[in-house]
Amino acid sequence: MQEQILNGTAAQSAREEEIRRIIQAGRDFIKMPPEAEEEENDAFPGYKTDQEQKKQQPPLYKRASGGRVTPLPSDYGSLALNNSILSVIFARKSSRIYTDEPITLLQLSFLLWATQGVKSIRGNNYATLRTVPCGGARHEFECYLAVRNVEGLVPGYYHYMPDRHALELLSEGCQDDDINASLCGQRWALKANVVMYYSVIPYRAEWRYGIYAHRTILIDAGHITENLYIACSASGLGTCAVAAVDTAVSDRMFALDGNEEYIFYAAPVGTVSPVSEKEEAEIYAFLKDEKGAASP
Numbered sequence: 001m002q003e004q005i006l007n008g009t010a011a012q013s014a015r016e017e018e019i020r021r022i023i024q025a026g027r028d029f030i031k032m033p034p035e036a037e038e039e040e041n042d043a044f045p046g047y048k049t050d051q052e053q054k055k056q057q058p059p060l061y062k063r064a065s066g067g068r069v070t071p072l073p074s075d076y077g078s079l080a081l082n083n084s085i086l087s088v089i090f091a092r093k094s095s096r097i098y099t100d101e102p103i104t105l106l107q108l109s110f111l112l113w114a115t116q117g118v119k120s121i122r123g124n125n126y127a128t129l130r131t132v133p134c135g136g137a138r139h140e141f142e143c144y145l146a147v148r149n150v151e152g153l154v155p156g157y158y159h160y161m162p163d164r165h166a167l168e169l170l171s172e173g174c175q176d177d178d179i180n181a182s183l184c185g186q187r188w189a190l191k192a193n194v195v196m197y198y199s200v201i202p203y204r205a206e207w208r209y210g211i212y213a214h215r216t217i218l219i220d221a222g223h224i225t226e227n228l229y230i231a232c233s234a235s236g237l238g239t240c241a242v243a244a245v246d247t248a249v250s251d252r253m254f255a256l257d258g259n260e261e262y263i264f265y266a267a268p269v270g271t272v273s274p275v276s277e278k279e280e281a282e283i284y285a286f287l288k289d290e291k292g293a294a295s296p
C-alpha cells in the first residue's frame with residue numbers, strides 16, 4: 001500500500017517536472033535566441049542560413065493547380081466602408097454570431113486584399129510588399145477558404161492567389177463536419193459566410209532566417225488577422241481569430257502535406273446585426289456570476 005502511494009507520488013512529480021519542462025521550452029521559444037554573429041553567444045559557430053549560402057530562393061507564391069479560377073473585383077471605392085479610423089478601431093471586436101445574409105464577391109475580395117494583397121514587388125522578384133508587414137517581407141503564408149455563402153461563388157474549398165488577386169476552386173462543396181472538426185468543435189463557425197484558413201510554408205522564412213525563422217512566423221501571423229478585423233470592422237462584417245485549429249483535419253481539407261505547408265490559424269467571417277451583438281454578449285454570461293459583468 002505504502003509502496004503504491006510512493007509510486008503514485010513519483011509518477012505525479014515526474015509528470016509535473018515534464019509539464020514544467022514543456023512550459024519552459026515554450027517560454028524559451030518566444031525569446032530571441034543569442035545572435036549567431038556574436039562570437040561569445042554563438043551556439044552554432046559558423047552557422048549560415050540558406051540565403052547566406054546562396055541557395056535558390058523558394059517561390060514567392062503557390063501556383064494554380066488546375067482548378068477553375070475566379071478573378072476578384074477590386075473597385076473597393078464602391079463598397080460601403082466606414083472610413084473613420086477612430087471608429088473602425090474602436091468598433092473592432094470578435095464576432096461569433098452571424099446572420100444568414102450572403103456577402104458579395106467584392107466584400108470578400110476586399111478582405112483578401114486587406115490581409116494578403118500584393119502592392120508591389122521588391123527587387124527582381126526578391127519579395128512582395130503587401131498590405132500587411134512581414135519579417136524580411138518573406139510572406140510565408142497562404143490563405144485557403146471554405147466558402148459557404150458568397151454571391152457569385154459556388155460553395156467549396158478555394159485558394160487565394162495574391163499575385164493574380166484571384167481565387168482557385170480546389171473542390172466543390174463545403175462540409176459542416178469538416179469545418180466543425182477543423183476548428184476543434186467550435187460550432188458557431190458553421191454559420192460563417194466564409195472561413196479563412198491560414199497555412200504557413202516555413203521554408204520561405206527559413207531560407208532567410210534559418211533557425212531564427214519560427215518565432216517571426218507567429219508574430220507575422222498576427223498582422224494578417226488584425227487587418228482582417230479592421231477590414232471587417234470597416235465593412236460591417238464580423239470575424240473572430242481562431243487558434244484552436246486541428247491542423248491534420250484542415251490539411252486534409254486543402255490537400256496540404258502537413259510539414260512543408262500546414263494550416264495553423266483560421267478566422268470565420270460572417271454577416272452581423274445588432275441582434276448578433278446581444279447573442280454575442282451571452283457567450284460571456286458566465287461572468288455575471290463572477291464579477292457582475294456580461295460584456296466580452
Ligand SMILES: Cc1cc2nc3c(=O)[nH]c(=O)nc-3n(C[C@H](O)[C@H](O)[C@H](O)COP(=O)(O)O)c2cc1C
Binds near residue numbers: 096186240241242245
Ligand atoms: C491568437 C488568437 C486566438 C484566438 N482563438 C480563439 C478561438 O480559438 N476561439 C474563440 O472563440 N476566440 C478566439 N480568439 C478571440 C479572443 O477570445 C478575443 O480576441 C478576446 O476574447 C478579446 O475579445 P475581442 O477580440 O472582442 O476584443 C482568439 C484571438 C486571438 C488573437
